[in-house]
Amino acid sequence: MIKIAILGFGVVGSGTAEVLTENKRVIEERLGCSYSIKYILDLRDFPDSPFGDLVVHDFNTILNDPEVSIVAEMMGGSHPAYDFSRACLEAGKSVVTSNKEVVSNFGVELCRIAAEHGVRYLFEASVGGGIPVIRPMINDLASNRVRTVNGILNGTTNYILTQMRDCGSSFAESLSEAQKLGYAEANPAADVEGIDAARKIVILAALASGKLLSPKSIHTEGITNITLLDTAVADALGYTIKLIGHAEVYDDGVMAMVSPRMVTKANPLANIDGVFNGILITANMVGDVMFYGPGAGKLPTASAVVADIIDIIANRDKAVKPIAWEDAKAEDIKSFDDYVCRRVLICQSAPALPNDVKVLKSCEVNGAVAVVIDTVSEARTSQLLAALGDTVIATYRTLA
Amino acid sequence: MIKIAILGFGVVGSGTAEVLTENKRVIEERLGCSYSIKYILDLRDFPDSPFGDLVVHDFNTILNDPEVSIVAEMMGGSHPAYDFSRACLEAGKSVVTSNKEVVSNFGVELCRIAAEHGVRYLFEASVGGGIPVIRPMINDLASNRVRTVNGILNGTTNYILTQMRDCGSSFAESLSEAQKLGYAEANPAADVEGIDAARKIVILAALASGKLLSPKSIHTEGITNITLLDTAVADALGYTIKLIGHAEVYDDGVMAMVSPRMVTKANPLANIDGVFNGILITANMVGDVMFYGPGAGKLPTASAVVADIIDIIANRDKAVKPIAWEDAKAEDIKSFDDYVCRRVLICQSAPALPNDVKVLKSCEVNGAVAVVIDTVSEARTSQLLAALGDTVIATYRTLA
Numbered sequence: 001m002i003k004i005a006i007l008g009f010g011v012v013g014s015g016t017a018e019v020l021t022e023n024k025r026v027i028e029e030r031l032g033c034s035y036s037i038k039y040i041l042d043l044r045d046f047p048d049s050p051f052g053d054l055v056v057h058d059f060n061t062i063l064n065d066p067e068v069s070i071v072a073e074m075m076g077g078s079h080p081a082y083d084f085s086r087a088c089l090e091a092g093k094s095v096v097t098s099n100k101e102v103v104s105n106f107g108v109e110l111c112r113i114a115a116e117h118g119v120r121y122l123f124e125a126s127v128g129g130g131i132p133v134i135r136p137m138i139n140d141l142a143s144n145r146v147r148t149v150n151g152i153l154n155g156t157t158n159y160i161l162t163q164m165r166d167c168g169s170s171f172a173e174s175l176s177e178a179q180k181l182g183y184a185e186a187n188p189a190a191d192v193e194g195i196d197a198a199r200k201i202v203i204l205a206a207l208a209s210g211k212l213l214s215p216k217s218i219h220t221e222g223i224t225n226i227t228l229l230d231t232a233v234a235d236a237l238g239y240t241i242k243l244i245g246h247a248e249v250y251d252d253g254v255m256a257m258v259s260p261r262m263v264t265k266a267n268p269l270a271n272i273d274g275v276f277n278g279i280l281i282t283a284n285m286v287g288d289v290m291f292y293g294p295g296a297g298k299l300p301t302a303s304a305v306v307a308d309i310i311d312i313i314a315n316r317d318k319a320v321k322p323i324a325w326e327d328a329k330a331e332d333i334k335s336f337d338d339y340v341c342r343r344v345l346i347c348q349s350a351p352a353l354p355n356d357v358k359v360l361k362s363c364e365v366n367g368a369v370a371v372v373i374d375t376v377s378e379a380r381t382s383q384l385l386a387a388l389g390d391t392v393i394a395t396y397r398t399l400a
Numbered sequence: 401m402i403k404i405a406i407l408g409f410g411v412v413g414s415g416t417a418e419v420l421t422e423n424k425r426v427i428e429e430r431l432g433c434s435y436s437i438k439y440i441l442d443l444r445d446f447p448d449s450p451f452g453d454l455v456v457h458d459f460n461t462i463l464n465d466p467e468v469s470i471v472a473e474m475m476g477g478s479h480p481a482y483d484f485s486r487a488c489l490e491a492g493k494s495v496v497t498s499n500k501e502v503v504s505n506f507g508v509e510l511c512r513i514a515a516e517h518g519v520r521y522l523f524e525a526s527v528g529g530g531i532p533v534i535r536p537m538i539n540d541l542a543s544n545r546v547r548t549v550n551g552i553l554n555g556t557t558n559y560i561l562t563q564m565r566d567c568g569s570s571f572a573e574s575l576s577e578a579q580k581l582g583y584a585e586a587n588p589a590a591d592v593e594g595i596d597a598a599r600k601i602v603i604l605a606a607l608a609s610g611k612l613l614s615p616k617s618i619h620t621e622g623i624t625n626i627t628l629l630d631t632a633v634a635d636a637l638g639y640t641i642k643l644i645g646h647a648e649v650y651d652d653g654v655m656a657m658v659s660p661r662m663v664t665k666a667n668p669l670a671n672i673d674g675v676f677n678g679i680l681i682t683a684n685m686v687g688d689v690m691f692y693g694p695g696a697g698k699l700p701t702a703s704a705v706v707a708d709i710i711d712i713i714a715n716r717d718k719a720v721k722p723i724a725w726e727d728a729k730a731e732d733i734k735s736f737d738d739y740v741c742r743r744v745l746i747c748q749s750a751p752a753l754p755n756d757v758k759v760l761k762s763c764e765v766n767g768a769v770a771v772v773i774d775t776v777s778e779a780r781t782s783q784l785l786a787a788l789g790d791t792v793i794a795t796y797r798t799l800a
Contacts, residue, residue, distance in 0.1 A: 304543075305543075310539075
């Protein structure tokens with residue numbers, strides 16, 4: 001009998017208990033072995049929950065119980081989630097998590113500690129909620145070199161952008177609507193400023209490149225400055241605005257960023273609306289594959305957590321190769337300034353562009369003039385924007 | 401050093417050799433061990449191919465060489481592909497394949513023989529070409545009960561339907577175009593009559609239910625009768641026509657079918673165009689997840705074949721649990737007559753429907769009258785169609 005402990009009985013923690021219980025029969029049948037939840041760690045008590053009897057308040061009860069072999073960390077935040085995870089791994093317990101903050105900052109170290117102690121640290125639920133993407137990247141795309149990753153990685157911002165486009169409501173109104181529906185938190189900063197997406201794209205970039213960037217170090221723009229003029233321009237030019245986590249993998253390095261982009265309507269990411277997420281991976285043999293589904297939510301995220309638990313149980317007697325990644329060193333990090341893509345400039349009037357900048361398309365919307373310019377680097381874009389000054393109202397990278 | 405043999409040096413076979421060679425360094429690095437292709441079996445010689453020296457014409461050369469531990473069967477057709485696969489498994493060699501005809505007809509038997517001989521029979525490439533779907537279904541959705549599968553499983557027919565919708569060309573014209581581009585074979589029957597999709601949906605239904613239906617036994621309609629009137633009606637009613645492999649999984653059985661459907665434009669499958677495939681899986685915890693990508697083609701399909709080879713090499717010293725499935729018995733097969741969904745009837749004039757049939761929506765297109773009727777069973781639909789007689793020009797299941 002495998003004994004599992006859950007750290008944190010919030011949305012995902014309680015969902016994990018629910019999935020483990022609701023699908024117990026079929027999961028045990030698939031595994032050919034049985035399991036039970038032994039403890040749930042939380043500061044609170046849950047007298048009305050069917051799992052209320054399992055609640056403990058002292059982490060050491062779990063840490064010191066040799067019967068517990070798998071710990072599901074669903075606490076959120078870096079501390080004490082990181083510290084507890086580390087302690088469990090050092091005590092020879094495998095850990096699964098949905099905590100992108102911990103994985104993106106301490107993932108390499110925790111995987112190394114896990115390997116040193118013959119246990120595992122898995123985090124399928126940390127990116128894309130219930131969408132299978134981490135294990136498929138590691139296993140199914142193992143025959144490929146991944147070249148780029150483009151992901152709609154945050155359901156809150158995607159809901160807001162969908163509302164702005166489809167209902168013509170402003171950012172503030174759409175955010176407020178998202179909060180009413182429970183899609184956005186009271187303090188939405190981590191979502192709307194792109195911080196959550198940054199944590200997720202560095203994890204995906206690391207799986208593709210073997211190098212984990214610090215989420216704080218990558219270029220990160222959120223969606224707070226997007227206006228209805230921008231969404232109207234996007235529509236006029238055949239785009240839709242999405243917050244995109246983007247990673248480029250080179251033979252000798254990696255680059256990642258988060259920013260709103262104007263995505264051409266033919267791109268499969270353009271059709272991913274509302275709270276759904278999608279991750280489009282371009283690899284050298286398979287070409288484009290996309291994984292789509294619920295990027296958050298109690299049961300979907302718990303579904304991925306439990307998939308990791310099943311993986312650990314199914315392979316409990318085997319030596320499983322740990323993820324081959326390390327923290328990115330300075331020489332692994334490709335310059336953001338050199339990144340090139342097509343750009344949209346939204347201007348007060350027709351912009352006076354240098355001759356070497358090629359305009360591919362333009363439109364007028366509500367008195368503003370928007371132009372699509374051919375691929376320019378980030379560095380060159382900064383120069384252009386400085387030269388154009390106040391003429392430029394907004395600028396967007398595009399995604400073909 | 402792992403030695404691999406490839407059976408059949410056609411499109412996928414040569415692609416497999418190319419992926420194994422092109423990405424050799426990165427794959428060997430991931431595996432921590434090296435491999436080589438020792439033989440390629442084909443009736444022909446390939447003097448101009450870099451792999452020409454590996455070609456053999458006698459299957460026994462491979463079968464009797466104890467150095468060969470993995471065989472990639474890319475021959476197509478049932479025989480001798482099945483016979484060779486079986487012989488390899490019985491000789492203690494693992495087999496990977498892209499051959500949906502063999503998997504859908506003999507998959508249970510071949511997996512059982514593999515397990516009996518301590519080797520593996522894997523077939524990721526048999527459904528969805530390069531799209532990771534089989535391994536993710538087995539591993540990542542292991543925490544779920546899969547309830548329904550809806551898939552665009554055939555790129556040829558999806559290309560034809562996209563052409564008909566977007567260019568207004570007839571079925572015959574679109575098929576001819578697909579043949580010119582190499583997307584359809586000279587004899588396109590297996591594609592356009594839905595036979596290829598039927599083989600794939602029974603494989604997916606089996607992974608979800610544990611019961612493999614015979615592909616010949618399921619209700620299978622192709623796309624040969626679809627007209628431009630139908631595509632115009634679909635558009636007017638907010639649908640797009642797709643050839644859908646559909647499976648329903650019950651606690652005590654399974655049902656699968658292939659037919660064209662009018663798919664609501666909000667369904668992510670509605671946006672999958674051209675030769676791309678998509679598989680939308682609804683499961684009890686995660687909800688809807690979709691896997692999207694190239695459903696055919698040399699390198700994409702080979703990418704999935706090589707992922708299976710990597711899986712076998714990575715787990716070569718471990719006892720891996722075989723797929724838990726068996727051939728469906730009569731009592732496992734749910735009645736097609738009982739299947740219910742909303743229907744579209746395209747009629748010469750307004751149809752005289754019984755009072756208990758609820759019309760949800762209607763439109764007139766080119767003199768024809770189309771109605772969307774609320775959920776009715778297959779059996780009841782047959783009665784309705786018989787009663788309406790020649791009034792009905794065409795009828796479609798819908799997909800919400």
